[in-house]
Amino acid sequence: MKQFIIGRIKSVKYAAKGMFILATNEHSVISQLTAGILVTIAGFYYDLSATEWAMQCLCIGLIVTAEGLNTAIEAICDYLQPNFDPKIGxxxxxxxxxxxxxxxxxxxxxxxxxxxKIF
Structure with a gap:
């Protein structure tokens, strides 16, 4: 049981490290996070309902997740094939x-x- 808990703590540590790397080094993720912050501010301004907040948070999470996976796929492709390859493209x-x-x-x-809300 103790080993299981230690393993989960390490997993969270690695995930947090990955989130930090994405949020500080990947321009596409930084752009999406910035947009997410702006719509979050707009959400407070326009007093979103709980359902609207849930949908907005899910969308922000979906986009940032997709950007992170895209970044990982591109990094793997570049590592495996540094030269131009139409299949990698x-x-x-x-x-x-x-x-x-x-x-x-x-x-x-x-x-x-x-x-x-705007119009």
């Missing part, structure tokens, strides 16, 4: 497309939440 494009899907649907959620 295909993989990277798919990963970037996943981020674009997340951002697109988050934008729809933002419009559903904020359009009636």
């Amino acid at each position: 295909f993989i990277k494009d798919i990963a970037a497309g996943a981020v674009a899907f997340a951002a697109f649907f988050a934008l729809i959620v933002a419009l559903i939440i904020y359009y009636p």
